[in-house]
Amino acid sequence: MKIAFTTKGEGWDAVIDPRFGRTEYLVILDEESGILEAIDNSGVSEHAHGAGPMTAQLIIEKNVQILITGNGPGGNAERVISAAGIKTFTGAGEMTVKQAYEAYKENKLKT
Amino acid sequence: MKIAIASGKGGTGKTFLSTNLSAFLSETEPVVLIDLDVEEPNTGLFIKGDLIKTENVFKPVPEWDRTNCTLCGKCQSVCNFHAVLKVKDAIMVFPELCHSCYACSELCPEGSLPMKNEKIGIINHYKYKELDHVEGKLDIGQEQAVPLIALTNDFPASHLQKVIKICDCPPGTACPAVESVKDADLVILTAEPTPFGLHDLKLMVKSLIILKKKFAVVINKWGVGNDDTLRYCENMNIPVIAKINNDRRIAEEYSTGNLVYDKFDFVRSELEKIKKYITDSGALI
Numbered sequence: 001m002k003i004a005f006t007t008k009g010e011g012w013d014a015v016i017d018p019r020f021g022r023t024e025y026l027v028i029l030d031e032e033s034g035i036l037e038a039i040d041n042s043g044v045s046e047h048a049h050g051a052g053p054m055t056a057q058l059i060i061e062k063n064v065q066i067l068i069t070g071n072g073p074g075g076n077a078e079r080v081i082s083a084a085g086i087k088t089f090t091g092a093g094e095m096t097v098k099q100a101y102e103a104y105k106e107n108k109l110k111t
Numbered sequence: 112m113k114i115a116i117a118s119g120k121g122g123t124g125k126t127f128l129s130t131n132l133s134a135f136l137s138e139t140e141p142v143v144l145i146d147l148d149v150e151e152p153n154t155g156l157f158i159k160g161d162l163i164k165t166e167n168v169f170k171p172v173p174e175w176d177r178t179n180c181t182l183c184g185k186c187q188s189v190c191n192f193h194a195v196l197k198v199k200d201a202i203m204v205f206p207e208l209c210h211s212c213y214a215c216s217e218l219c220p221e222g223s224l225p226m227k228n229e230k231i232g233i234i235n236h237y238k239y240k241e242l243d244h245v246e247g248k249l250d251i252g253q254e255q256a257v258p259l260i261a262l263t264n265d266f267p268a269s270h271l272q273k274v275i276k277i278c279d280c281p282p283g284t285a286c287p288a289v290e291s292v293k294d295a296d297l298v299i300l301t302a303e304p305t306p307f308g309l310h311d312l313k314l315m316v317k318s319l320i321i322l323k324k325k326f327a328v329v330i331n332k333w334g335v336g337n338d339d340t341l342r343y344c345e346n347m348n349i350p351v352i353a354k355i356n357n358d359r360r361i362a363e364e365y366s367t368g369n370l371v372y373d374k375f376d377f378v379r380s381e382l383e384k385i386k387k388y389i390t391d392s393g394a395l396i
Contacts, residue, residue, distance in 0.1 A: 049192055049208055049254075050192050050193030051193075053193045053196050053208070057193075076207070076208070079203065079205075083198045083199070083201060084198050084199055
């Protein structure tokens with residue numbers, strides 16, 4: 001499984017960004033290889049509209065199957081994410097990537 | 112002649128001035144009042160005319176036809192607003208984000224994104240005594256005010272032969288406000304003599320300078336706050352053409368949906384000053 005986290009930084013200790021479309025970074029975990037990849041999403045701030053679909057498309061391109069975030073995506077992003085068959089888990093707001101991943105494994109996040 | 116009543120800050124009295132000024136001017140001049148605050152048009156609360164006509168307003172948006180689509184993705188790469196996205200084996204369209212530029216539709220090699228019309232709102236035309244009153248009303252859920260503002264603004268040109276257009280503009284300095292003032296011959300800014308009022312007035316003044324607009328200020332609720340707004344206008348050489356006193360009686364009438372210019376001489380006399388300014392600027396014969 002490939003899991004995307006919306007974050008404010010890079011690596012396991014990065015804090016989850018509660019926003020989806022305007023998240024500062026995306027951290028993508030490839031569970032098979034254990035490789036953690038960080039993508040700088042700050043370019044989205046230049047766009048007044050359409051941040052949600054734009055970020056959604058980014059995680060689709062990365063073949064992500066699971067999304068872990070804070071507040072959950074907005075309406076437009078939600079349409080894109082569900083069309084791509086990505087499952088969303090929310091409520092990871094204050095956690096680090098590591099804590100959020102553990103919470104996900106223990107079924108403690110909201111769907 | 113188009114006179115746009117704008118402000119920057121909300122609640123300074125744009126609608127108050129638009130409704131009273133247009134009713135006052137319509138006693139002697141051919142006037143149409145146009146409500147361009149299409150997200151919350153409220154001139155109709157004060158100008159209660161008879162409905163003459165309602166028109167539906169549409170905006171063209173692409174609709175995906177999968178028949179010949181090869182999923183090449185050209186549509187999404189030409190869209191500046193992320194309104195068209197290729198998601199796996201489908202093209203998704205987000206009408207609220209679409210700016211109707213036709214790029215995806217025209218550049219699609221297979222013609223798979225024909226444009227269709229989506230309803231975004233209505234334009235109402237009312238008649239109140241000699242005053243024509245036009246308002247744009249955006250449908251709930253629509254995010255873009257600008258296309259409807261543009262069509263509402265043009266409505267009198269195709270339907271009415273009126274010399275003076277008075278436009279009640281949306282607040283702020285963003286796209287809807289710019290769209291509303293961009294073809295105005297004169298912008299009248301209703302300003303509030305408070306620190307917050309002055310702060311937003313400055314933003315609007317900056318925008319109007321960039322847009323190369325002729326503008327003047329009417330200070331409303333004169334007597335509250337301080338005289339920093341007045342001094343700012345003097346320093347910037349911005350004409351202050353009228354000052355309307357902060358008076359509880361105005362608020363009482365206004366809160367029940369009444370016009371006030373015909374009830375209080377101290378309001379009427381300020382409107383006379385505005386009329387004189389407009390006349391001197393060459394609009395009225």
